[in-house]
Amino acid sequence: MVEIKRDAQNAPQRSPTDLLPIGEIVRRTGVAASALHFYERRGLIHSERSSGGHRLYPRHVERRIAIIQTAKRLGIPLTEVAEQFATLPEDRMPSLRDWNRLNASWRGQLAARRLELERLESEMNQCIGCGCVSLGSCRVFNPNDALGERGSGAVLLAPIEPPEE
Known part of the structure; x- marks a missing residue:
């Protein structure tokens, strides 16, 4: 007989290793079942199968899903999330230390992206409304007059090829 641990109010204690059906994970995380299947195929999360073949996820998968969602919002590619998750044990919840x-x-990458966006914004502020017609001096479209090496005239855009029929 399996003993169920209970708290002081006689409610069952929850464990990070409790298995939850996919519908419960969807309800608790707000992530579509199709996304969970995708994450599982990519090795980001793992499930077990019930005797009826249904997916059951350990409760700690919710923390991984939260990290995945945060990484997505930050623009961190899932391949990189998978690389980081590969350093974590699959049988437990990622800790605060993890x-x-x-x-x-990821902080260094975000800082570099922020600096690049600030640089682009600065260049745009110098460019917007300037009326510049010289690609030779335009810092946004032609930094260091790189296009000048290709000749004079309109060399910025490649010729447009008609679509094949």
């Missing part, structure tokens, strides 16, 4: 390590590894 999250801090992931966070530190």
